[in-house]
Amino acid sequence: MSDPSVATAVAPNREGDALVSVTDLEKHFPIMKGVFRRQVGAVRAVDGISFDIYRGETLGLVGESGSGKSTAGRTVLRLEKPTNGSILFEGRDLATLSNSELRKLRPRMQMVFQNPHSSLNPRMTVASIIGEPIVEHRSLTKQERRTRIGELLELVGLDPSHANRYPHEFSGGQRQRIGIARAIALDPDFIVCDEPVSALDVSIQAQVVNLLERVQDELGLAYLFISHDMSMVRHIADRVAVMYLGRIVELAPVDQLYESPKHPYTRALHSAVPVPDPVVEGQRMRVILSGDIPSPANPPSGCPFHTRCPVARDRCSVDVPESREIEPGHVVACHFADEPGW
């Protein structure tokens, strides 16, 4: 039996204003050295990214480890204070809001974490984990709260009678369901999902992804879905942004990004992902990148990707490529993105 989730993705409402609008967002972590802890440099984890997220849509954010995708997600929710740039949430800039104003907005934006083992307090019961945001932000009676917790558990496919159990009594997939129930407890508009299924077994991943899709449909949620799994992002996202060394190198509607990727890095990522089909695998073109992702504390000059790019030219090591919209909704940061085939 499979989850009765609805297959159709909600089409992003482009006419309306974006729910979340991120502009030139930067997050640099200082590197301190010496006796006086002087700052000697910075890890440029997020280095000027811009994107919009519309109501009810899923923006996928893919990248390798060290690309800054998790920091981007945390900074968008202002779990990290941005170094520069703005994050408009329905027109209000989260980057400059005071803590008390921010707190009023918190119920509207939530997060699902990667590791369901460390993101749930082992000493709290499921009811108190899911009930905590309700206690903090809503004034419900004990009875109302209990009813709400029961509803939430049912919504995520758990038995409401298990509300008084502790996290260790649940499997990884069930714990991730608890994390999702906590995230939707306050009826948010926007959830950042930071690798929500990577820690789960393959046969469980589909259950949780289907749940996320069903909840999105029922509650009209917008997701920022952060993942290193290109196949999973293709499945769940409406639009996809590809990050490399703190920058977005390409952003496009999902089919465009997967059918006709323009950035050499996106193409390399594509060819690196194995397909579970020996026939397809036998025929694929492979672009094998050399080396590893450089350190964000000391990023290369010019285009951050030029050190590994199979088609880099002289200009790439000097000029930083601007993000250009080459087709409606398809943004690429590469000097030579419109040159055909290589």
Next chain:
Amino acid sequence: MLKVDDLHTEFDTPDGIVYAVNGVSFEVRPGEFVGVVGESGSGKSVTMMSLLRLIPMPPGRVVSGSAKFDDDDLLAMDQGDLRTVRGGKIGFIFQDPMTSLNPVLSIGHQITEPLKLHLRCDRKTANETAANLLTMVGLPDAKQRLKSYPHELSGGMRQRVMIAIALACSPQLLIADEPTTALDVTVQAQIIEIVRNLRDQLGTAMIWITHDLGVIAGLADRVIVMYGGAIVEEARVADLYQRPQHPYTQGLLRSIPRLDQKGSTLESITGTPPSLYAAPTGCTFAPRCPHAFDRCLREVPVSIAVGDDHRVACWYDTDAEAPRDV
């Protein structure tokens, strides 16, 4: 070349005995590339560790079974003989390149160690061979790299060093336990390319353990699918992906999204993997199986041949949509 027969491995835990491997039998032929797929807890790693007697005992114990490598039984031979096999005739690559290298010894020391030990090389030849090995796995400046320590290398480079160590004594069989799981996809693609080339060059037989059905699709000759400490299906790679016979294999293939296709809803396998705190009395997949019937709960399925080189351990024939007549 390697023939494993009815292997059983158990672990004592505070909560009782865990029956990790329950009657696993398979073989690997010379030069063959075998992929072993399974989720965590399916017994894939424990099976391979049991073969080389790398299971910590106690709490672990190999209860019964045999593992014939050429003509010797790996499970019965004495420690001294076993030592000539480990790292000599059989190489092992572990999952985590961060913890499986010794942080206080140089890369050179760690690659030359098996050379000196098994092949009785002198220092000069050992160093030359080590440099050649590093070049072979695609590490630039091999001579310089020999002096580096593990912390100076990235994850992908460390995994290359691990491969170089495993290959040092030209083993007949190389066992790789999730060698690319801890790596990024672009680095994983590099490692897979290296392994593909090495295999064509050296003709070493390989066992590649993974949870990723994608990784082995382009690598393996034959695939073994494990679930709940047992082999549920084994087949040539094309057969397994095109005509999967076990409900678990079928469910698994339907539940993973594909990069080259825009799917609609993912079909998921309901329920959770089994706990293995009791010796199985029926099929371990039965509680999650859409086709399960009373026999599945009563009898542990036997391995049934369903085609050339294709075996499945299931009482239900999904092609005929009826219980099997065995």
